[in-house]
Amino acid sequence: MADLMRTGLYDLHLELGAKMVPFAGYEMPVQYPMGVLKEHLHTRAAAGLFDVSHMGQVILPITAVAALEALVPVDIAGLGLNRQRYAMFTNEAGGILDDLMVANRGDHLFVVVNAACKGADIAHLRAHIEGVTEVTDRALLALQGPAAEAALARLVPGVAAMRFMDVGTFGWQGADLWISRSGYTGEDGFEISVPDAVAVAFARALLDQPEVAPIGLGARDSLRLEAGLCLYGHDIDTTTTPVEAGLTWAIQKRRRAEGGFPGAERILRELTEGPVRLRMGLRPEGRAPMREGVEIFAEATGGAPIGRVTSGGFGPSIEAPMAMAYLPAGLALGTTVYGEVRGKRLPATIVAMPFQPTTYKR
Amino acid sequence: MKFTEEHEWLRVEGDLVVVGITEHASEALGDVVFVELPEIETQVAKGDEICVIESVKAASDILAPVDGEIVEVNEALADTPGLVNEDPLGEAWFFKMKVEDMSQLDAFMDEDEYKDFIG
Incomplete structure (x- = not known):
């Protein structure tokens, strides 16, 4: 696995007994000694900690709202302060280039994209938007499950007040955590962007909570599938439109009325006539x-x-x-x-x- | 008990051979969620794909280790496939074969040889 990249939590994964596999150019934990089945059930019963640092974290200037709207069929202008939305980059044929999360963090937009697509996504963004910055000094963790709030709130009390798809900045041991209340399991939970310098310490602090166990990519896949969530490159790709994929809930009214995104002709026709x-x-x-x-x-x-x-x-x-x-x-x-x-x-x-x-x- | 390079174990019971998969195999497969067993009273030849094991990760086949007739299958695995992970060498046997020529087993590994094989 010589050419593979590693996340900042690599050594911690090994220490926890993870089985590492190549995934999207990274060496990632597919499972820990608990095994996929029990990791899945643990996440639904208590809380699971996932390393998703391989995903792309990107900052766009807040002035890029209109430019971003030209790439996605999603209402970014209407995205409230400290709120996040699901979106997808579409192509001229109406196919999906990637799916992503967009957060309005006040003075900038924070975008999270899939690991396998991040190079292409960032190039796509840079071709259309000035001032695109890839965040390369932060890990991304997900804490998911019914006990996620209790476990995280012991370290970061403010998160208990967040609701689904809220985002915010919180302090932990002097570091800024960028937290969203969202995830990829169908459970309540959080995604936490944490500076590399404290990422391992923060992950350990979460794992020290009695409810929290480390969860690998195997259970991440079965959890998202049970939740009916799409995996890019499998359930959605350039040959599927957002309407065919059943993602019309992500296309807000104003964008349906105004269009102005790649593939609008086909996507708006499918919205009217059905796919x-x-x-x-x-x-x-x-x-x-x-x-x-x-x-x-x-x-x-x-x-x-x-x-x-x-x-x-x-x-x-x-x-x-x-x-x-x-x-x-x-x-x-x-x-x-x-x-x-x-x-x-x-x-x-x-x-x-x-x-x-x-x-x-x- | 004898072991094959396909990570099956074989145990002789009179003129029958009981077949299952090794602990090493069950760990490599991960959590087993489905087992498709062969039909009884079928004649099988060594190397035939006669069982399917589906784990949370992938599907794998079990090959007939020798020539013979399937005379009994472990129906418990259909309802409780997790037995393959819990007790691979005991309760989670897959099938019993009636084998005419027991000398077919001679070439398989004993436990020490199998341990060396899996390293």
Whole structure:
């Protein structure tokens, strides 16, 4: 793994017994000795600490609101002070270049992008916006789960007053923490940007809290899938539009009325007329998972595939397999379709997502 | 007990061979969430893919270690696949085979050789 980058928490991961794997150019913990299943369940029962320092942290001048709006179908001008929004960079064909979080931090916008896309995203931002700064001296941690507030509030009392998608700056041992109440698990929780100089000490302080255990990328994936959240490069990419992906909730009214973002023609048409295909949730019968790439058919025998699984696995909390697939938009909830697993067509029911109810503190 | 390079263990019970996967294999697989067992009374040849194990990470196959007939499968694994992680060498046996030619087992590793094999 010689060419891989490491986060500031690398040595801590090893000390905690993590199994490290290559991910988006980084050597990252896929699991700790607890194992993926128990890490997943621990996060839903108490609190899990994730190192997501591989993700891109970017600062834009507050004057870049209009320039950013030209890249995303999201209302940035209407984003309140100390509030955060989900967004996606679209291309001229209406496809998704990446998904991201945008926070209004008063004198600047703070953007968090996916690790695998960050080089391209920053180049994209710089091509359209003056004064783009990549933050390279801060780690990013996520603390997720029903006990996240109690655990974090012992170190940073102010966070208890935050609500879902609030952001703020808080002090800890002389360092500024940039905290948002958000995450990627479907649970209440926080994402914390912390200066490298204190990142390990802060992570240790969180791990010292009785509710908190370290959680790897394996459980991060099963948690986000149960929550019905998209993984870029799998469930969304340049071939899927935000409307097909079921992300229309992220496109606010003003942007629908005014357009002015890449791919607006197609995206606005799909908003009006409906998309041809739609990202849907599947609950396979039995226990066999339908993983990414499994082809979906309308009938138990014959016919051509009507779609393909983009993410699939076993949900430890729902104790059942689950999958996402793009399927013809007319298919109703409750419809039975068939996924071909090892040559056999196995039935699955189209269901609403999330698979596991979310517990955001709204 | 004998061990294969595919990380299966084989235990002889009379004219039957009981087959499971090793602790090393179960740890490498991670938490097992689904096991597809072979049908009983099927004739299998060494190397046939006869079981599927799905963990939280990925799907893997179990190969028939020798020629023979599947005579019994461990139905408990269908409902409680986690047994594969909890007790891989005991309760989580996968199937029993009737084997005509027990000399097929001679070439497999004993416990010490297997320990060297997995390093």
